[in-house]
Amino acid sequence: MKHATAYVVLLVAALLAPEAANAQCAMCRAVLESSGDTSVAEGINNGIVYLMAIPYVLVGALIFLVYRKVRS
Template identity: 45%
Template structure:
């Protein structure tokens, strides 16, 4: 069970750090487009990473609640030798 959880956590971390994501809300997208149109020195490089970072927190919390719910409702089975 611990190996499966470790594998899921590692795969989740790998997917969120390796794959590029274009996660922008409408307001953020309009701000970036306006800043690019005006050619300001407004740095928007970390905007998507910040949005993806904020998006992962609810998923981690839901996963933790689901994990503890599963552990509480399913009793441990005795080991078979």
């Protein structure tokens, strides 16, 4: 159970640090910064983070369901 608590703490810390999740490839950043429109760059960056997070959420939910099924 101690390991589960550590994972929850790490997950909460990662969710509370959005600056650390500033995921954008170097090419995308260069093209968007050269255009000068920061709102478009922020939108692209948010889209990348969203697309990156969905598989982790799905896998986490699957692991949780399997864990709950095994424990019962």
